[in-house]
Amino acid sequence: MPRKKQKAAYMISAVAEQYEIHPQTLRLYEREGLLAPSRSEGNTRLYTDEDLERLEVILKLTRDLGVNLAGVEIILNMREKMDEMQRQIGAFINSLNYELANRVKPIEPVIHNSLIRVFSLPSQTAQSSKKSGVKK
Secondary structure, eight states: OOOOOOOOOEEHHHHHHHTTOOHHHHHHHHHTTSOOOEEOTTOOEEEOHHHHHHHHHHHIIIIISOOOHHHHHHHHHHHHHHHHHHHHHHHHHHHHHHHHHHHOEEOHHHHTTOSSOOEEOHHHHHHHHHHHTOOO
């Protein structure tokens, strides 16, 4: 049976030493819901690279900007919501581009003489043909 690819994980002592904070501070961040490290079978906290990135944001907010933990929680929640909205907007733009690509077609007589590609919606082409009396 193939093994799952595992991410690197760091124990609390290594993380505390690397970021020059007390292990109790990391435990506090976990109690407050700011960090959620995974656990080993022996119940040891294991911090992934994503956890460390989040910790760096927390430390920047608290150390450099003087934000309290309640403010950090609000900021982190807002960042998550903004990321989700960004993903939704990206998906919407992709579906919109797909729809436009399927609906828009080049205007045949003009395209070979143009410096830029000219497009027309099929419904507009049909309507303009009816008005001008041109049959397609």
